Amino acid sequence: MAASLHAHGVETPGRGFVRESKLWSNVPITLHLLRFSTSIASSSRLFCAGSGNFSGRATTKLVKIGDKKGGGRVEAVLKEDKIEKRFSDGNGKDFTCVMKFGGSSLASAERMREIATLMLSFPEERPVVVLSAMGKTTNKLLVAGEKAVSCGVSNASEIEELSFVKELHLRTVNELGVDRSVVSALLEQLEQLLKGIAMMKELTLRTKDYLVSFGECMSTRIFVAYLNTIGVRARQYDAFDLGFITTDDFTNADILEATYPAVAKRLHGDWVNDPAIPIVTGFLGKGWKSGAITTLGRGGSDLTATTIGKALGLQEIQVWKDVDGVLTCDPSIHPCAEPVPHLTFDEAAELAYFGAQVLHPQSMRPAREGNIPVRVKNSYNPQAPGTLITKTRDMDKAVLTSIVLKQNVTMLDIVSTRMLGQVGFLSKVFSIFEDLGISVDVVATSEVSISLTLDPSKLWSRELIQQELDHVVEELEKIAVVNLLQHRSIISLIGNAQRSSLILEKVFHVLQANGVNVQMISQGASKVNISLIVNDTEAEQCVKALHYSFFESGDLSEQILDAEFGNGSAFSAI
Numbered sequence: 001m002a003a004s005l006h007a008h009g010v011e012t013p014g015r016g017f018v019r020e021s022k023l024w025s026n027v028p029i030t031l032h033l034l035r036f037s038t039s040i041a042s043s044s045r046l047f048c049a050g051s052g053n054f055s056g057r058a059t060t061k062l063v064k065i066g067d068k069k070g071g072g073r074v075e076a077v078l079k080e081d082k083i084e085k086r087f088s089d090g091n092g093k094d095f096t097c098v099m100k101f102g103g104s105s106l107a108s109a110e111r112m113r114e115i116a117t118l119m120l121s122f123p124e125e126r127p128v129v130v131l132s133a134m135g136k137t138t139n140k141l142l143v144a145g146e147k148a149v150s151c152g153v154s155n156a157s158e159i160e161e162l163s164f165v166k167e168l169h170l171r172t173v174n175e176l177g178v179d180r181s182v183v184s185a186l187l188e189q190l191e192q193l194l195k196g197i198a199m200m201k202e203l204t205l206r207t208k209d210y211l212v213s214f215g216e217c218m219s220t221r222i223f224v225a226y227l228n229t230i231g232v233r234a235r236q237y238d239a240f241d242l243g244f245i246t247t248d249d250f251t252n253a254d255i256l257e258a259t260y261p262a263v264a265k266r267l268h269g270d271w272v273n274d275p276a277i278p279i280v281t282g283f284l285g286k287g288w289k290s291g292a293i294t295t296l297g298r299g300g301s302d303l304t305a306t307t308i309g310k311a312l313g314l315q316e317i318q319v320w321k322d323v324d325g326v327l328t329c330d331p332s333i334h335p336c337a338e339p340v341p342h343l344t345f346d347e348a349a350e351l352a353y354f355g356a357q358v359l360h361p362q363s364m365r366p367a368r369e370g371n372i373p374v375r376v377k378n379s380y381n382p383q384a385p386g387t388l389i390t391k392t393r394d395m396d397k398a399v400l401t402s403i404v405l406k407q408n409v410t411m412l413d414i415v416s417t418r419m420l421g422q423v424g425f426l427s428k429v430f431s432i433f434e435d436l437g438i439s440v441d442v443v444a445t446s447e448v449s450i451s452l453t454l455d456p457s458k459l460w461s462r463e464l465i466q467q468e469l470d471h472v473v474e475e476l477e478k479i480a481v482v483n484l485l486q487h488r489s490i491i492s493l494i495g496n497a498q499r500s501s502l503i504l505e506k507v508f509h510v511l512q513a514n515g516v517n518v519q520m521i522s523q524g525a526s527k528v529n530i531s532l533i534v535n536d537t538e539a540e541q542c543v544k545a546l547h548y549s550f551f552e553s554g555d556l557s558e559q560i561l562d563a564e565f566g567n568g569s570a571f572s573a574i
């Protein structure tokens, strides 16, 4: 039978008293008071009252506290099987940070155990934890849904991806020693849903969101059950019931302002009533009109984490990945990519927007608004310092921060037939895109022409199919001569705007040496980003050459920069 321990307060020589602190353990434990958050004076004794088995092999230690007013916070470390578990009584500020673990950090039972150990190895933190779906579950669910549309009701149960998802989650609960019932009902519902899709022969965006939500709903339930079995109090939350209110843009919903107070109220209230580490589903929300489950776009758990960080005004948002932080380029394109130690919110947002998979494009917004530092860390290598993202950073020595590649982009050259004046021309072109609901990425304009790119794989918008492209061209041809150029790539250089001339000089030198023609160039209003459009076939080679030149050759070492440009301020006038 699980032993439970309720430590009901702290007796002090003076009037000091800490309000109820509840500690549970299902194994014999040793309890040490870790710290008391107000000033420490004399010696006192932790005492237990009322219910619970705080006896036998569990021992108390004399502790030092001395808060005359009786406020403050008790924290204790329970030691058992080398796992350290930390509890707090919630007096004072409830939570210190958000810890978000992505699918890559949660691929198996073993990884879940490691994540629990990692999470509990920060005794000074009281985290809110956000989890994504295990491993590649979201992709598998989407493929299962597509297959269900055409496989027939009688074959829906046999869909390979459904079997994969079932097997992964059942194996994980078995290996973690938690009850199968934690996921069995959800797996049953998932199978029923796929049969429903097969019967209807259609997969709407709304159904897609409901379908993928099973991933996060299962991973969080398994993790909470596991934490409870090792004696850690944790509570599962589905974001759509926690207060995440979104637009009804299924597969790409926006978080509404009402979310912040709702989430704060619920998490705070529950903690005060019954402290337990909150484990929240990433990626999910509830549409404000439909009341249905929505998702925040692929990789949306990062946004869940920063939203909670802002809602609770926390000290830090930690995003745990499978890489040593934000890197100088995508490591799958160039293995010599290196971690970037420090980024601003603007740099990180630009990097994510232009396609670096490592962060969700919208995720920096709440962190920036709340001015809460974001730390990107590696759950496979927690010692690595990772990347710290803050409002400002010292840009004196910064030249280029990161190179981002987005492939398979469509480009349009639009030249006015001069039927409209200059102002009319630009506005007409953009209204055509607006009417068709197509987002434009990179733009370069002159008086009578516009070059721009459309992104067919944009994560948060629908796919551009050929028919739609033909329609765009048809509309534009009413006012312009249009040239559609497919299979292009955008290479985005995220860096120090104060050094744009130096960056461009170097870029053109590298591209010329590699015989690459740049088809379009654009510097965003944020000045953090310079984008170059090249052919898809040349893009990866370009990125490698640029990476070598900016990060590996030593040409831009700090000494050289100091000697050539002082502290960079010489460029600010440009």
Ligand SMILES: Nc1ncnc2c1ncn2[C@@H]1O[C@H](COP(=O)(O)OP(=O)(O)O)[C@@H](O)[C@H]1O
Pocket (backbone or CB within 6 Å): 101, 102, 103, 104, 105, 132, 299, 320, 321, 322, 323, 325, 326, 327, 328, 329, 330, 331, 332, 356, 357, 358, 359, 402
């Ligand atoms: N500039 C970059 N820095 C770091 N990782 C990048 C970058 N560009 C692409 N990636 C890819 O992003 C992956 C991490 O993001 P993601 O898969 O969303 O993690 P998680 O699922 O854990 O949230 C890395 O494994 C890496 O392959």
Ligand SMILES: N[C@@H](CC(=O)OP(=O)(O)O)C(=O)O
Pocket (backbone or CB within 6 Å): 101, 102, 103, 104, 132, 133, 138, 139, 215, 282, 283, 297, 298, 299, 300, 301, 302
């Ligand atoms: N599971 C969702 C949400 C998410 O954020 O995942 P990850 O943290 O693994 O990128 C997805 O795959 O899009």
